[in-house]
Amino acid sequence: MKQTKQLTIIIEREGDGYVSLCPELDIASQGDTxxxxxxxxxxxxxxxxxxxxxxxxxxxxxxEVFVQQVEVKIG
Structure with missing residues (x-):
């Protein structure tokens, strides 16, 4: 049986597509959706x-990757 590992991914819109990143390993990819x-x-x-x-x-x-949202003043 294969092992599995939980990893974080971040997906951002970039131009007409999307970029995906795994910060734990600094590996990225992309796609149209x-x-x-x-x-x-x-x-x-x-x-x-x-x-x-x-x-x-x-x-x-x-x-040790921490993904959080913060609130900042913009005006």
């Missing part, structure tokens, strides 16, 4: 884990 950007990033992450050795995974993996 939110779902396509998400799917492409998952594929890129799975490929990374299939091909990277343990030392590269350890070196790149940042387990």
């Amino acid at each position: 939110v779902e396509e950007a998400k799917s492409n990033l998952i594929e890129a992450l799975e490929l990374f884990f299939e091909t990277a050795n343990n030392s590269e995974i350890e070196r790149r993996l940042n387990n």
Whole structure:
């Protein structure tokens, strides 16, 4: 049975498409839709884990990623 790992993804609109980023590994992808950007990033992450050795995974993996929304004054 394959292992799984919970990771964070951030998807932003960029021009006519979307860019997706996994901040824990600093791996990004893109797509024409939110779902396509998400799917492409998952594929890129799975490929990374299939091909990277343990030392590269350890070196790149940042387990302390905090995603929060803040309120700031703009006027």
